[in-house]
Amino acid sequence: MRDNCCSTCEPNIAVQSCSHEPCPVDGGWTSWSEYGPCTKTCGEGVQVRSRICGDPPIQGKGRPCPGPASEFRECIAKQCPVDGQWGSWCCTWSDCSATCGGGRRSRVRDCNNPAPSNGGKNCTGKNTQEEECNTQPCPAVRGGWTMWSEWSPCNKVTCQVTRSRSCKKPSPANGGEPCTGPKEQSRNCLLLCCVDGLIEKLGLEVTSYNWYKC
Template structure:
């Protein structure tokens, strides 16, 4: 007998349930000449059964006590191949895991070693001004690239651009407009002045443009025709009085001078024909033993006033005089008020005035 064949069923998950038996059955040949005893066996690697998700196990073949077995050499070779494949897979997996760990460690090492803080480059040249005239802005830039931040290095601190004012030049300088028309003469006669204007708007100077040079006004003499002679003067008096006790407007009926005809001998009023400075003079004579109050009045306002009394032991009435220089407007009226007046051929009540300066 060449050998004894031992059928060996291979089950899944180490069970002996024929319902879960694997499709592979191994026949092991036991040779009589081979000395294989109990506790002598071949270790078989685990094979994956396709599409089953289950494992088939090559069980260890052992000889029964005092029983000789003959093992099929092809089956032994199959188990040996499984061992080699699994060993190769294990070695490759170990190498792969070691490589991955090495790569991870190297990456971490490189990140730590390659951390570089960023630093600014030099400023670039200033860009063109934003305007072509007057005031604009210029900008220049720099980059965080000298060196650029690497890994966990810090970014550059500060601004990457800055600005400044730029003034390429004025947009426009000022220029004069044409002269305007001549104005009216400052006087109606004699010598006066007239003027004309121009303005700096052709064009107006811009913000930094220069203003127009020269005067904005011209003046020249005008008139040249002599004014007619202006004379105002009067001198009036009365040589008789009734001695009225109440204060009243004194009417001087006798005219010595009335140049310009401004004094009215009917109502005793002087009406100023021109505005200007006037000098007025007055003389008042009172009855013996009576007090006489007098006032120089211009449109109801007193400009000179006083009181005079002739002593009781005087033979005739006595006189007092007064004067005032006042500014009178055109058409204002001037008069004298008094009371207890006395007059004779030698002592007159009088009123006179003259235009000193026309305004």
């Protein structure tokens, strides 16, 4: 006969943990963040965005998240200002302003090495350079007369006609001798050309002299 106690007794079960480690959970990435500011205020820089291996986080012997935690991309906030720099002087000088006695010549350069851009400063200094040239003394130039002018109308007072010339073909220069000879010539008019003047000079009242012409 069975013991009635056995029908009401709790079963004798022993429980023992088999492992203290959590179950393995592979890590998962969070969403990418927004790209951060450019590392340069002008010119080429870099922007960075990141993510975290925590959605879900790694547990136990779970595997880490695959791939990078950060990404980079190039950025240009704005073009940097470039200050201008002078290029080389032009290889040739201009013609001298004088063939002797000291003249001037010049040459130029351009602000293009590099040229100013994006609000950069212009080159400082002059873009033109000058120097003396042909400084040797000029030879003496003796003066020469121009051609005689036409004879003037008859002067009714002096009864003479005149003509002139100038000492400027060439003008004397650099210690050269001046022209020799007269610069004016005169000669008497024909008598009939002076009738009007003589009548006026003598105060005569004659009305029939107007037909005389020079």
